[in-house]
Amino acid sequence: MPPLIQVTHPRGIYLPEADLWLDPHFGVKRAFVSHAHSDHVGRHDLTFCSEITHQLMVVRKTVKKSGVVVSPKKREVFEWEGWELRLLPAGHITGSAMLHLTRKADGVTLLYTGDYKLRQGLSAERCELMQADTLIMETTFGLPKYRFPPAEAVIAQMLVFVRETLSDGGIPVLLGYSLGKAQEILCALRDAELPVMVHASVAQITEVLAPHLGALPKWRLFDAAEAAGHVLVFPPSAKIELPKMRMAMLSGWAIQPSAKYRYGVDVALPLSDHADHPELHETVEIVKPRRIYLVHGSTREFAAELRARGHDARALGAEDQLELSFSAH
Ligand SMILES: [Zn+2]
Incomplete structure (x- = not known):
């Protein structure tokens, strides 16, 4: 041989x-x-x-x-x-x-x-x-x-989190890396018909990748003054402080039981790439x-x-x- x-x-x-x-x-x-x-x-x-x-x-x-x-x-x-x-x-x-x-x-x-x-x-x-x-x-x-649940189930949980937060008058913040996870989140929101605001680093990458992503929800650059009523997509490293915001981290590491406390978020969802x-x-x-x-x-x-x-x-x-x-x- x-x-x-x-x-x-x-x-x-x-x-x-x-x-x-x-x-x-x-x-x-x-x-x-x-x-x-x-x-x-x-x-x-x-x-x-x-x-x-x-x-x-x-x-x-x-x-x-x-x-x-x-x-x-x-x-x-x-x-x-x-x-x-x-x-x-x-x-x-x-x-x-x-x-x-x-x-x-x-x-x-x-x-x-x-x-x-x-x-x-x-x-x-x-x-x-x-x-x-x-x-x-x-x-x-x-x-x-390390065994992930089906992505559809995780995305369904994410959408429940988003809708519940909005109907409570809060601002849902979805955390995922600017390259990769953020686009996956945007694609998952494509049929939700909710207005989306993204961090500048997410906007920069998404503009480059848009021709390869198919339909995306309507999104605009983050503006704190007008954030109410929007779904926010931010990288985990970005600092954000808004009244009534609730944060969800999307990461494969969310399958670890203590993830939500370690990330300091309200919900941790195991969406992995x-x-x-x-x-x-x-x-x-x-x-x-x-x-x-x-x-x-x-x-x-x-x-x-x-x-x-x-x-x-x-x-x-x-x-x-x-x-x-x-x-x-
Ligand atoms: Zn990688």
């Missing part, structure tokens, strides 16, 4: 044969950027990413001025130095992509998920997986206790990899679970250097 594509983790995920970094946090020569969340974006000489991610990086000023950005169309083969690259929808946020690589010399493949989810969201294309010999996957919610524990297992079943590397969150625990099921699985990252050097061959 031909050897697998080599994966190392010097300071981030690196494929030495292709001299390609995957979502490095610092500037490098050649990188793949899966999506535009700031914790994944550095400034690179050559960047592979989706067209939407490129647009977001320009708005967020995370593109190197002298750098080159290549945005292959999703699903199409892009030939590059003895490799075939394919960007596949990751289902995480608008524009998010996985990278599928084929080493042309022998047809050996690798799939890097980046952040992803298999559930169909409202603001991101449905994830599309492809078989690969090596799978590098994120395990943010890699413990068995990551795969939950059953989806992680489903991913492995679909991709059928010979080897699995895990990044983010519960990497060690999920690796142990996969090994118990007979997979060659290892946690990838600085905290796992011992395990990595033991298994490197």
Whole structure:
């Protein structure tokens, strides 16, 4: 059997044969950027990413001025130095992509998920997986206790919260990250026929993404003097103080029992843009990899679970250097 594509983790995920970094946090020569969340974006000489991610990086000023950005169309083969690259929808946020690589010399493949989810969201294309010999996957919610309720049920709860707050004469404030969650919230409000006001950072991102989101509710920029009667969409980091406001946090971490107290909100609703524990297992079943590397969150625990099921699985990252050097061959 031909050897697998080599994966190392010097300071981030690196494929030495292709001299390609995957979502490095610092500037490098050649990188793949899966999506535009700031914790994944550095400034690179050559960047592979989706067209939407490129647009977001320009708005967020995370593109190197002298750098080159290549945005292959999703699903199409892009030939590059003895490799075939394919960007596949990751289902995480608008524009998010996985990278599928084929080493042309022998047809050996690798799939890097980046952040992803298999559930169909409202603001991101449905994830599309492809078989690969090596799978590098994120395990943010890699413990068995992380199992999300159906998104429709969470959205229904969100709408009840919004309507009850408004009918009590209050101002409902929905908290979600400016990129990703905020657009998911706006899409969820599209049929509610309620006036919406958004924080400036949400407005900036939503303007860029609007052509890709379908119908959106009527929204305008936040104005405290006229906020009464509106649904507010704000990032969790923004400070807001209004009379009679009630806050709901939308996050996967809301499945933890104490979330509402930790976030200091009235309601915490588990709307996540990551795969939950059953989806992680489903991913492995679909991709059928010979080897699995895990990044983010519960990497060690999920690796142990996969090994118990007979997979060659290892946690990838600085905290796992011992395990990595033991298994490197
Ligand atoms: Zn992300």
